[in-house]
Amino acid sequence: MSMLNFFRRPRNLTSADSAKERLQILLSHERTDRSSPEYLPMLQRDILEVIQRYMRVGDEGVDIKLERGEELSTLEINIELPGKSGAEARGAA
Amino acid sequence: MAKIIVVTSGKGGVGKTTSTAAIGAGLAMRGKKTVVIDFDVGLRNLDMIMGCERRVVFDFINVIQGDAKIKQALITDRRLENLSILPTSQTRDKDALTKEGVEKVLNELREQFDYIICDSPAGIERGAHLAMYYADEAVVVTNPEVSSVRDSDRVLGLLSAKTNRAEKGEGEVKSHLLLTRYDPARVARGEMMKVDDILEILSIPLLGIIPESTAVLKASNVGTPVTFDTKSNAGKAYEDAVSRLIGEQLEMKIQPERQGLFQRLLRRTA
Numbered sequence: 001m002s003m004l005n006f007f008r009r010p011r012n013l014t015s016a017d018s019a020k021e022r023l024q025i026l027l028s029h030e031r032t033d034r035s036s037p038e039y040l041p042m043l044q045r046d047i048l049e050v051i052q053r054y055m056r057v058g059d060e061g062v063d064i065k066l067e068r069g070e071e072l073s074t075l076e077i078n079i080e081l082p083g084k085s086g087a088e089a090r091g092a093a
Numbered sequence: 094m095a096k097i098i099v100v101t102s103g104k105g106g107v108g109k110t111t112s113t114a115a116i117g118a119g120l121a122m123r124g125k126k127t128v129v130i131d132f133d134v135g136l137r138n139l140d141m142i143m144g145c146e147r148r149v150v151f152d153f154i155n156v157i158q159g160d161a162k163i164k165q166a167l168i169t170d171r172r173l174e175n176l177s178i179l180p181t182s183q184t185r186d187k188d189a190l191t192k193e194g195v196e197k198v199l200n201e202l203r204e205q206f207d208y209i210i211c212d213s214p215a216g217i218e219r220g221a222h223l224a225m226y227y228a229d230e231a232v233v234v235t236n237p238e239v240s241s242v243r244d245s246d247r248v249l250g251l252l253s254a255k256t257n258r259a260e261k262g263e264g265e266v267k268s269h270l271l272l273t274r275y276d277p278a279r280v281a282r283g284e285m286m287k288v289d290d291i292l293e294i295l296s297i298p299l300l301g302i303i304p305e306s307t308a309v310l311k312a313s314n315v316g317t318p319v320t321f322d323t324k325s326n327a328g329k330a331y332e333d334a335v336s337r338l339i340g341e342q343l344e345m346k347i348q349p350e351r352q353g354l355f356q357r358l359l360r361r362t363a
Contacts, residue, residue, distance in 0.1 A: 016283050020286055023239055023242055026243065
């Protein structure tokens with residue numbers, strides 16, 4: 001019985017249900033984002049600045065992705081490090 | 094002292110102008126002295142929906158810039174003498190609107206009318222901002238559709254932060270939800286969000302549910318606010334919404350589509 005429910009459930013979800021669910025997730029994030037300034041570009045700049053203190057990274061070297069979920073959001077930061085020649089630490093003591 | 098009500102939505106094409114005309118006409122039918130103002134500078138349309146497009150001489154922008162007196166720009170409705178229209182300019186752009194200019198015109202209108210209904214343009218730029226800026230109340234027109242609901246939520250955020258009331262700490266702009274183009278049959282099939290779903294998401298009081306109706310296009314075709322079509326489901330729904338707007342307690346119901354004799358017979362035999 002529970003197996004049946006497991007298979008049946010996704011099909012019973014109407015398109016109107018999806019609309020509501022998508023809106024609830026999106027708006028809960030948008031409402032909090034609205035009150036704070038857009039921090040992602042600032043975060044990107046700060047991270048780049050810190051990394052550049054130790055490594056030679058181009059201005060395009062940091063990539064930030066945000067995936068908003070209902071319970072959990074993930075922030076994915078990708079830093080592209082240059083090859084051998086560029087990777088020497090700057091001003092190593 | 095008049096009450097200023099903005100009809101807004103963020104998203105275009107959801108029925109702001111239709112609702113402005115219908116609510117304005119409904120208020121006037123109830124004996125309220127009402128003026129409807131078009132804030133969509135450059136894309137004048139309220140005059141057409143109200144059916145006075147051939148009587149426009151001066152407009153809102155002329156008044157703001159001091160080229161005409163308010164009295165010269167106001168057009169009195171041919172059907173109801175306590176209903177007036179202040180059309181906007183068709184040739185200028187939204188930069189012609191200034192905060193001071195809008196305030197001056199609204200203050201002058203406040204002396205003469207019971208209700209001032211501001212028809213906001215779509216979007217959240219200057220025209221939309223100024224249409225809501227001096228409002229006491231807002232009618233947020235929303236379709237049961239994801240992008241419209243999202244935009245309404247955004248507009249509600251602006252209403253609670255970027256208005257004169259909010260900035261001066263004079264209390265919130267009282268916002269009402271007007272759900273338009275609602276189709277109960279599609280809701281029953283799970284193809285359209287229910288009223289309760291949308292209320293749960295936006296959490297503002299419901300002013301009315303306007304069902305999807307052929308009467309709306311018919312009314313705009315001939316330049317008559319749909320409220321005058323008292324037999325149509327949409328007309329009745331707007332009438333109910335107006336009653337709630339002036340503070341009457343009315344049971345919320347979805348007005349059924351009026352069926353012809355033939356359709357009724359068909360349904361009975363089916």
